[in-house]
Amino acid sequence: xxxxxxxxxxxxxxxxxxxxxxxxxxxxxxxxxxxxxxxxxxxxxxxxxxxxxxxxxxxxxxxxxxxxxxxxxxxxxxxxxxxxxxxxxxxxxxxxxxxxxxxxxxxxxxxxxxxxxxxxxxxxxxxxxxxxxxxxxxxxxxxxxxxxxxxxxxxxxxxxxxxxxxxxxxxxxxxxxxxxxxxxxxxxxxxxxxxxxxxxxxxxxxxxxxxxxxxxxxxxxxxxxxxxxxxxxxxxxxxxxxxxxxxxxxxxxxxxxxxxxxxxxxxxxxxxxxxxxxxxxxxxxxxxxxxxxxxxxxxxxxxxxxxxxxxxxxxxxxxxxxxxxxxxxxxxxxxxxxxxxxxxxxxxx
Amino acid sequence: xxxxxxxxxxxxxxxxxxxxxxxxxxxxxxxxxxxxxxxxxxxxxxxxxxxxxxxxxxxxxxxxxxxxxxxxxxxxxxxxxxxxxxxxxxxxxxxxxxxxxxxxxxxxxxxxxxxxxxxxxxxxxxxxxxxxxxxxxxxxxxxxxxxxxxxxxxxxxxxxxxxxxxxxxxxxxxxxxxxxxxxxxxxxxxxxxxxxxxxxxxxxxxxxxxxxxxxxxxxxxxxxxxxxxxxxxxxxxxxxxxxxxxxxxxxxxxxxxxxxxxxxxxxxxxxxxxxxxxxxxxxxxxxxxxxxxxxxxxxxxxxxxxxxxxxxxxxxxxxxxxxxxxxxxxxxxxxxxxxxxxxxxxxxxxxxxxxxxxxxxxxxxxxxxxxxxxxxxxxxxxxxxxxxxxxxxxxxxxxxxxxxxxxxxxxxxxxxxxxxxxxxxxxxxxxxxxxxxxxxxxxxxxxxxxxxxxxxxxxxxxxxxxxxxxxxxxxxxxxxxxxxxxxxxxxxxxxxxxxxxxxxxxxxxxxxxx
Numbered sequence: 001x002x003x004x005x006x007x008x009x010x011x012x013x014x015x016x017x018x019x020x021x022x023x024x025x026x027x028x029x030x031x032x033x034x035x036x037x038x039x040x041x042x043x044x045x046x047x048x049x050x051x052x053x054x055x056x057x058x059x060x061x062x063x064x065x066x067x068x069x070x071x072x073x074x075x076x077x078x079x080x081x082x083x084x085x086x087x088x089x090x091x092x093x094x095x096x097x098x099x100x101x102x103x104x105x106x107x108x109x110x111x112x113x114x115x116x117x118x119x120x121x122x123x124x125x126x127x128x129x130x131x132x133x134x135x136x137x138x139x140x141x142x143x144x145x146x147x148x149x150x151x152x153x154x155x156x157x158x159x160x161x162x163x164x165x166x167x168x169x170x171x172x173x174x175x176x177x178x179x180x181x182x183x184x185x186x187x188x189x190x191x192x193x194x195x196x197x198x199x200x201x202x203x204x205x206x207x208x209x210x211x212x213x214x215x216x217x218x219x220x221x222x223x224x225x226x227x228x229x230x231x232x233x234x235x236x237x238x239x240x241x242x243x244x245x246x247x248x249x250x251x252x253x254x255x256x257x258x259x260x261x262x263x264x265x266x267x268x269x270x271x272x273x274x275x276x277x278x279x280x281x282x283x284x285x286x287x288x289x290x291x292x293x294x295x296x297x298x299x300x301x302x303x304x305x306x307x308x309x310x311x312x313x314x315x316x317x318x319x320x321x322x323x324x325x326x327x328x329x330x331x332x333x334x335x336x337x338x339x340x341x342x343x344x345x346x347x348x349x
Numbered sequence: 350x351x352x353x354x355x356x357x358x359x360x361x362x363x364x365x366x367x368x369x370x371x372x373x374x375x376x377x378x379x380x381x382x383x384x385x386x387x388x389x390x391x392x393x394x395x396x397x398x399x400x401x402x403x404x405x406x407x408x409x410x411x412x413x414x415x416x417x418x419x420x421x422x423x424x425x426x427x428x429x430x431x432x433x434x435x436x437x438x439x440x441x442x443x444x445x446x447x448x449x450x451x452x453x454x455x456x457x458x459x460x461x462x463x464x465x466x467x468x469x470x471x472x473x474x475x476x477x478x479x480x481x482x483x484x485x486x487x488x489x490x491x492x493x494x495x496x497x498x499x500x501x502x503x504x505x506x507x508x509x510x511x512x513x514x515x516x517x518x519x520x521x522x523x524x525x526x527x528x529x530x531x532x533x534x535x536x537x538x539x540x541x542x543x544x545x546x547x548x549x550x551x552x553x554x555x556x557x558x559x560x561x562x563x564x565x566x567x568x569x570x571x572x573x574x575x576x577x578x579x580x581x582x583x584x585x586x587x588x589x590x591x592x593x594x595x596x597x598x599x600x601x602x603x604x605x606x607x608x609x610x611x612x613x614x615x616x617x618x619x620x621x622x623x624x625x626x627x628x629x630x631x632x633x634x635x636x637x638x639x640x641x642x643x644x645x646x647x648x649x650x651x652x653x654x655x656x657x658x659x660x661x662x663x664x665x666x667x668x669x670x671x672x673x674x675x676x677x678x679x680x681x682x683x684x685x686x687x688x689x690x691x692x693x694x695x696x697x698x699x700x701x702x703x704x705x706x707x708x709x710x711x712x713x714x715x716x717x718x719x720x721x722x723x724x725x726x727x728x729x730x731x732x733x734x735x736x737x738x739x740x741x742x743x744x745x746x747x748x749x750x751x752x753x754x755x756x757x758x759x760x761x762x763x764x765x766x767x768x769x770x771x772x773x774x775x776x777x778x779x780x781x782x783x784x785x786x787x788x789x790x791x792x793x794x795x796x797x798x799x800x801x802x803x804x805x806x807x808x809x810x811x812x813x814x815x816x817x818x819x820x821x822x823x824x825x826x827x828x829x830x831x832x833x834x835x836x837x838x839x840x841x842x843x844x845x846x847x848x849x850x851x852x853x854x855x856x857x858x859x860x861x862x863x
Contacts, residue, residue: 004370218717218725225713229702235661235693236713237682 004345017341018290021334029327036319043317050312051305057312059196063266065297065304067092067275069203070258071282072289072296073210074126078251080214080291081227083134083244087148088255089279090155091129095122095259097159100167100178100270103185103263111184118185119202119260126256127249129155134248138241152279160272169269178270187265199261204297206254211293213250223247255279284332290339303328357384359421360548361406361437361517366415368401375401377572378415383517388539388549390559390580393569394592394788395759399552402569403519406550407439408432419517438510439519444502448495453477455494456509473512480511484541485534499646500531507538518542519550524558526647529816529849536562554592555817556585568592593789600797604840605824608637609672611808612658612689612777616667619653621832626650628657629832630667635777635808640799641837642823643812646852650832651812652694655781658810659691660684671777685714690775690802692766694782694812696759700766703755707747710754711736711769739768744794760791767798778802778809784818796822816845816852830854 006013029047030040051061071088078085098121107114133147162168163176171179187198214220222243225233234240262274285303289295310324361383368376375398383389393399404410406417411427418424419435432439446455457473477490486504488497494505503523510518520539524532539549539562553559559566560580568576568591576591612635621627628650635641645651656662657669660681668675671687684691691714693699701710712721712732720731736750743764747757754762763783770778780799784792799822803809813819819826826843828835828851835851843851850856 216727216729218722218727221709221716221727225702225705225709225716228704229698232699232702232713235659235681235691235699236716237660237680237685238716 004347006343006345009342014342017338018288018335021338022331024334025327025331028330029323032323032326033317033319036323038317038319043313043319043323046313046316047306047309049309050316051309056195057308059194061301061305061308062196062200064308065300066197066200066203066265067258067262067278068281068285068300068304069207069297070254070261071278072285072300073203073206073293074251074254074258075282075286076289076291076293076296077210077214077223077254078130078247079227079286081223081244081247082230083137083227083247083251084145085130085133085148085248085251085255086145086283087130087133087151087279088251088258088282089152089275089277090148091126091252091255092259092262092275092279093155093159094125094129095256096263096270096274097162097167097259098122098125098256099185099260099263100181103181104179105182108182109184111186111188114184115187115264118264119257122256122260123253124256126254126259127252129256130248130252131245134245138244156272159270163270163272167270176272180269181264185264186268187261197261197265199265202257202261203300206257207293207297210250210254214293219243219246255282258282281328284328287332288335357386359383360385360419361550362418363402363406364416364418366402366405366412366417368405368410368412374572376405376412379569379572379574380415381567381574381577383548383550385548386543386546387564388543388551388562390563390566391550391552391569392554392556392559392566392588392592394554395786396788397569397592398572399569400521401572403439403521403550403552406432406519407437433513433515436514436516437519438507438513438515438517440503440506440510440521440523442522442525444506446494446502446505449493451491451493452488452497452505452508453490455505456490456512460513477508477512480508483545484511485538499526499648500528500534503527503531503535504538515547517548517550519552521552522554523551524553524555526814528646528852529845530853532558556588557817559588560585570594589789600793600800601821605638605804607639607824608806610634611637611672612810613670613673614654614657614664614667615670617657617664617669618666619657619662620665622653626653626832628653628664631832631834633810633827633834635810637776637806637808638803639824640803640809640811640822642819642826643810643829644816644819644826644848644852645814645829647814649829651781651829653832654829655694655779655812658684658689658777658779659693660689688774688776690770690773690778690807692763692770692778692780692783694785696762696766701754701762704753706736706751707740707745707754707757707765708733708736708750711739711750711765714769715773735772739765739772742772743768743798760787760794763787763791763795767795771798771802775802776807778807779812780809781812782814783811785813785815816848820845820848828852830857833857 030044033040033043050057052058074088075085099118102121103118133144136142136147137144163178167178169177169179190196190198190201222238225238226240226243230240258278263270267274285296285299288299306327307324310321314321359382364380366376366379379402391399405412408427408429408431416423419437424435425431453474456477474490481488486508488501488504523535543549551563563580566578566580567574614631614633617628617631619627626649657664660679660683663679676683676687715721721728733750745761745764747761784795799809811822824840825837827837828848830852
C-alpha cells in the first residue's frame with residue numbers, strides 16, 4: 001500500500017474526499033442516534049429541521065454562526081501564516097471586556113460614533129492579547145501553541161475576577177455579571193422585528209475583506225509566503241518577523257470582534273458563559289474551511305446549524321445534545337483524514 | 350576486460366529489475382552481472398535511476414518485477430538486513446554515523462549483543478585495525494566521529510561495511526564530497542579491495558573518475574540500461590553520448606577583460622553556525638565582466654560567504670562595499686536593490702515556495718514593488734505577464750504560469766530562479782551551486798546564461814563543490830578552507846591537484862599571495 005501523488009488535481013478531486021468525509025459523519029451521527037434508542041432518520045430530520053426548518057431556527061443558526069465566523073477567520077488567517085493561534089477564546093473575552101468597559105456609560109456618545117469606537121477597541125484588545133505570544137515566538141522561540149492555549153485559562157480567570165469584583169453589576173442580585181450596555185452601545189437588528197443583529201453582516205464583511213487581503217495585497221502574499229516556506233520568504237526579502245507580528249494583530253483583532261459582536265449584538269452584558277468555546281470551535285471551523293476565508297462562512301454556518309439543530313432535536317427526541325459535539329469532532333477528524341486524498345491516490349500494489 | 354572478467358565467478362546477478370514510481374519508470378528491466386574482483390561503474394545523469402537501482406539491491410525499495418541473486422542465492426526483497434547478511438555493503442552519499450560516538454563504536458554498533466555491548470572490545474579493535482591497515486583506510490579507532498573530516502567519515506563508513514564481512518561494496522557518488530587527493534586515496538583503497546577479491550559498484554556521474562577506477566561501465570538513461578562497455582575500450586566522448594543520448598557541448602567561456610570592482614569584502618568575519626565554518630577575516634573582490642569561482646570542500650564557509658552576499662547576514666567585523674559604497678543597512682532586500690541577482694544553494698528550501706504558482710514564485714523577490722504591486726495592491730496581470738516572459742525567455746518547461754512550482758523538475762525550477770534574477774539586469778550575481786543535480790542539458794543552459802551575463806558586464810561569484818565546474822567556468826579561482834580565502838589564481842594557473850591541496854587547508858599559513 002502506498003500513496004501516490006496526483007500532479008494536478010481536478011476540482012472534483014479536491015472537493016470529493018472532504019464531501020465523502022462529511023457523508024460518513026452523517027452516517028456516524030445516525031449510528032449514535034440508533035445507539036441512543038431513537039430512530040436515526042427521524043433524528044437526522046429533526047436536526048435539519050431545528051437548524052433551518054423555520055424562520056426562527058434559521059435566524060438562531062445565523063446568530064450562532066456570527067461569532068464562529070469571526071473566530072474561524074482569526075484562526076484561518078493565523079494558521080495560513082503558520083502562527084498557531086489556539087487563543088481565540090482569550091482574545092474574544094478581552095474584546096468583550098473592553099466593549100463593556102467603554103460601553104456601559106464611560107463614553108456616552110450617539111450610536112454612530114460609539115459603535116465603531118467600541119468595535120475598534122475590542123479588536124485592539126484582541127490584537128494585543130495575541131501580540132504577546134507572537135512576540136515571544138519571534139524573539140525568544142517560545143511555542144505559541146502553549147502560550148496562547150494557557151492564556152485562555154488565565155484570561156478566563158481574570159474575567160471571573162472582574163465579574164466578581166471591579167466590573168460586577170451592583171444591581172445584579174449577586175450574580176457574577178457586568179452591568180448592561182447603554183442603548184447606544186447595542187448593535188441594532190438588521191431588519192426590525194427579526195432577531196438578527198448587525199454583527200452577522202459585519203462578520204460577512206470581515207470574511208470578504210480577509211479574502212481580499214489574502215489574495216490581492218502584498219501583505220496577504222507575504223503572510224502566505226511566510227506560512228508556506230518562511231526560509232524562502234526570508235531569502236526573498238520578506239521581513240518574516242514583522243509579517244508574523246502583523247498576522248498576529250489581524251488574527252487577534254478578528255477574535256476580539258467576536259467578543260464585541262456577542263456582547264453588543266446579542267447578550268448586552270458580560271457573563272462567564274459568554275462563549276461556550278467559540279474560540280476552540282473556531283479552530284474546527286477554520287480547518288473544515290481548509291483555511292479559506294469564504295469557506296469559513298460556510299463552515300461556520302454548518303457548525304452552527306449542527307449545534308442549534310442538535311439542541312432542538314434533543315428536546316424533541318430525548319437524544320442528548322452531546323451528539324452535536326461528537327458529530328463535529330468526527331467531522332473534523334474525518335475531513336483531516338480525507339485531505340491527503342485530495343492530492344494523493346492510494347495504491348494497493 | 351569483459352572477456353577476462355567472464356572467467357571469474359559471478360557474485361551478483363541482477364535480472365530484469367523494474368521499478369515504477371507513479372508514471373515514472375525509474376528502472377526498466379535492468380539486467381547485469383557483477384564478477385568477483387571487479388569494479389563496475391554505474392554512470393548516468395541525475396534521475397537516470399542509479400540510486401533507485403542501488404536501493405533495490407540493498408533492500409530499501411522492493412522491485413515491481415525482477416530478481417537479485419547474491420552468490421547464487423536469491424535475495425529476499427525489501428530487507429536491508431538480508432542484504433547485509435548476504436555480504437552487500439553500501440556507503441550512502443549522506444553518511445549514517447553517530448557523531449557523538451567513536452569510530453570503533455560506530456563500526457561495532459549493531460553487530461554486538463545488546464546485553465553485553467562491550468564484550469568483545471579487544472577483538473573488535475584488532476579486527477578494525479587490521480582492516481584499516483590492509484585497505485589503507487587510515488583513521489584512529491578512538492577518535493570521535495564528530496571531529497573527523499568528510500574523507501575520514503567516508504573511511505569509517507567503508508570500514509563499517511568491511512567489518513560486517515561485505516564482499517560486495519556499493520558506493521553512491523563517493524567522490525562528491527572529497528578533494529582530489531582524498532578521491533585518489535579512495536581509489537587506492539578500492540584497488541586494494543578488488544585485489545583481495547572483493548567487488549565494487551561505483552555510482553557516479555563524473556566521467557574521468559569512472560574511467561580511472563572501473564573495469565566495466567554500465568550507462569543508465571531514463572531508467573534503462575543503454576550501454577555496457579569495457580572501460581579500456583571506451584572513452585569520455587562515447588560515454589557522454591550514451592549518458593545524454595545526444596551530443597551536448599558544455600559552454601567554454603572565452604577569456605574576457607575584467608572591469609571595475611563591483612563588490613568588495615574586506616576583513617569580513619562571521620560567527621560559525623553549527624558544524625559549518627564562519628568567515629575568518631576574508632577579503633574578496635568581484636570585478637565586472639568576470640566569473641570568480643569559489644572552490645572548496647563543503648562546510649568550509651561557503652554558506653557563510655553566500656549568506657553575507659545574499660543579504661541574509663551582515664558581517665560581524667569588516668566591511669562590504671557595493672561599487673565603492675558601504676550600504677547603510679544590509680538585508681536581502683538591500684542586496685536585491687543593490688543589483689545583486691541571487692541563485693540560492695537550495696532551490697527547494699530557499700529559492701522557491703513549493704505550493705506557490707510559477708507566477709507567485711517569479712515575483713517573489715520583488716512582490717511589493719512595481720510593476721508587481723502599487724500601494725500594497727498586487728497587479729496580478731503584470732505578475733503573470735512577467736512569469737510568462739521568464740517562462741518563454743528561459744525555456745521553463747511547465748504546465749503554465751498558474752501551476753504550482755512543485756510540479757517542475759529541478760532544472761526547470763532553476764531556470765525560473767535564474768530568469769527572475771537575470772531579468773532585472775543584476776550587476777552582481779551570486780550563483781551558489783547553480784547546476785547541482787541538474788541534467789546535462791540544463792547544466793549547459795544555465796552555464797551559457799551565466800557566461801552571457803558575464804559578457805554583458807556582470808560580476809559573478811560561482812560557488813561549487815565540483816572542481817571541474819569551477820575550473821571550466823571561472824576566470825579567477827579562490828579556494829575557501831575553514832573560513833579563509835586563498836589568493837586569486839588565474840584560469841589554468843593551478844592544476845586540480847594543486848587546488849586540492851589548498852582545499853585540504855595547505856598553503857594558508859604564512860603563505861602570501863605570491
